[in-house]
Amino acid sequence: MKGYQQALRxxxxxxxxxxxxxxxxxxxxxxxxxSPLFLIGLLVYAMIGNLYLLVKECGKDE
Known part of the structure; x- marks a missing residue:
């Protein structure tokens, strides 16, 4: 159940x-x-930040 909660979060x-x-x-x-400068920049920043948090969170469980 914990993995499901992590994935949902x-x-x-x-x-x-x-x-x-x-x-x-x-x-x-x-x-x-x-044109799309801030749009692309902020979207990439949000994705990279979330992936970093995911890796950090998954490393904590091991």
Missing amino acids: FAFRMAISCVLALGIGIYADDHLHT
Whole structure:
């Protein structure tokens, strides 16, 4: 059951952070007139940060 909870927590964390990154990126690009610069940058940052947290969390269990 613990693995299921970890996977669910990771999925929700990834979804929420990506949606926030998309929203903030679109807003920033709209106001600063930069095409997809902030959108792509924040999305990549959110994904890498979540993968780092996943690896850190999985390493703690072993």
